[in-house]
Amino acid sequence: MQVQSSSGRPREFDDAYVIEAAMDIFWTNGYDGTSTQELCERTGLGKSSLYNAFGSKQNLYQQALEHYQELGIQAQAQILKAPGTAPERLRALLQWGVDRDLGSSRGRGCMALFAVLNRTGKDPKVAEINRIYVDRLEQILCHVIAVGQRNAEVPPAPSALELARGFLGSYYGLRVLGQSMPDRAFLRDALEGIVARFEIPLIK
Incomplete structure (x- = not known):
């Protein structure tokens, strides 16, 4: 998957890694107990990149x-x-x-x-x-x-x-x-x- 960086250049992310990391934190904390900030910290993505890549x-x-x-x-x-x-x-x-x-x-x-x-x-x-x-x-x-x-x-x-x-x-x-x-x-x-x-x- 490609998303745009702040400079406008496409940047590659490993979808499988991001989904695996997100699964681990959702599994531990549940949906409501997981913040966007925690997802960013665990996946290594910025908030804008996370939303550009996965929508929400x-x-x-x-x-x-x-x-x-x-x-x-x-x-x-x-x-x-x-x-x-x-x-x-x-x-x-x-x-x-x-x-x-x-x-x-x-x-x-x-x-x-x-x-x-x-x-x-x-x-x-x-x-x-x-x-x-x-x-x-x-x-x-x-x-x-x-x-x-x-x-x-x-x-x-x-x-x-x-x-x-x-x-x-x-x-x-x-x-x-x-x-x-x-x-x-x-x-x-x-x-x-x-x-x-x-x-x-x-x-x-």
């Missing part, structure tokens, strides 16, 4: 959110496409969420989830971005569960779509609990309770 703080936030979600989809898809039974892969995804919430990102939580809670009602574009993200994750989950049903790893009813949506509700509920109840033993029990709904009990 809101537009930059939207691009940062899309970047965060793309990274998240890639990571979660890799887990869900790994070897193992469907319940094992679902457990691995839940464990990934717990580890993120209790690990180095402790206190920041899930940027996508907080965008839903804090920005969806205020920004239709954010609502659209979040809807696309959930749809993509739902499609991956639905495929994993449908294959699990065909392999007799997951109960045959309800439908794969209903189970995928039920899992999504439980998954994001667990992510919220990771912020309010940062206790690994508590979250492990909640995790196992979720997975139990997707396992076929062994016949003794």
Whole structure:
């Protein structure tokens, strides 16, 4: 991307670097808690350059959110496409969420989830971005569960779509609990309770 410097000469900026830096500060502070001055300091851009390049703080936030979600989809898809039974892969995804919430990102939580809670009602574009993200994750989950049903790893009813949506509700509920109840033993029990709904009990 080129923007005009104060002298009128075009200047090159690394869009990916700016969006990555903006994502980090939005993720930490939220949209309302992030000032334009902080964005300038973190990205290395002057205020006029920032607005010339991205239009507004809101537009930059939207691009940062899309970047965060793309990274998240890639990571979660890799887990869900790994070897193992469907319940094992679902457990691995839940464990990934717990580890993120209790690990180095402790206190920041899930940027996508907080965008839903804090920005969806205020920004239709954010609502659209979040809807696309959930749809993509739902499609991956639905495929994993449908294959699990065909392999007799997951109960045959309800439908794969209903189970995928039920899992999504439980998954994001667990992510919220990771912020309010940062206790690994508590979250492990909640995790196992979720997975139990997707396992076929062994016949003794």
